[in-house]
Amino acid sequence: MPLDLEEQEQLDSLKAFWEKYRSLIMGVVTAVLFVFAAYNGWQWWKNSQATEAGKLYETMMSSIEKGNKAQSMQAADDLQKQFAGTSYAPMASLIAAKLAADAGDAAKSQAYLRWVAEKAANDGYQALGKLRLATALMDEGGAKSLAEADTILKGKPTLGFEPLWLERRGDWYLVQGKNADARTSYLQAWKLLEKSKEFPQEARSLLKVKLDAVGGIE
Structure with a gap:
């Protein structure tokens, strides 16, 4: 069926538009398809990585x-x-740090904790690595270790870990016999723990023992 004049004009306009913007349109479509493919590829890669990492973690357990x-x-x-x-990587490293510490290899234990503190992809695991490393350094004692622990604890706490940060700061003071400063930090930690519902009762009980040792709450 022959096209009427108006339809022919519309078809000619469409052809002209396509000829003018064909490269741009194809480029945009290609870019969208590439992003879509890249996203799906990334999701597949992440899932694959998690699966393989899970198997290796099970091997460790x-x-x-x-x-x-x-x-x-x-x-x-x-x-x-x-x-x-x-x-799985930071979880395994935290466990490996404990295994090394139990075996008396403080250097290797601290190496695992440093890896978690510096390279864990999750902020929560990084915070745990820093807190446990600070504790290990305080247990080790000595000016160098205490200085490193001090540097860690001077860093900004990860959101949600403020009470534990203050408690470790109290430990840091206590190791050096600065009981008044330790009590101040413990009290600050206690006030935050009292407001939080996320920490187990064991955390409050342990902090209460530390507070009692340096003068108590009142």
Whole structure:
């Protein structure tokens, strides 16, 4: 059926528009498709990484149950190297730090904690790494270790970890015999814990013991 004059004009306009903007339109479409493909590829990669990391983490747990310390530590090392962006890497490193500490290897334990404190993808795990590293350094004692712990605790606390930060600062003062300063930090931590419903009762009980040791709440 022949086109009437108006339809022919519309078709000619469309052809002219396509000829003029064809490259731009194709470029935009290609870019959108690329972004879509890249997003789906990224999601697949993340899921794949999490799956593989989970398997390696299970291997570590199994090795711990069997008492195979070397294989457990190797799994933690592999998670750091291959799957640093997953939550399994910092979890494994925190466990490996405890295994190393129990074996009397303070240097290796602190190395795992430093990795978590500096490289964990999640802020919460970084905060745990910093707090546990500060504690390990205070347990070790000595001017250098205490100075490093001081530097850690001078950093801005991760949101939600303020009470624990203040408690560790109190520990830092207590190690050096500065009981009055320790009590001040413990009291500040206590007030924050009283307002928070997220921390278990055990956390309050432990802090109460520390407070009683330096003069109590009142």
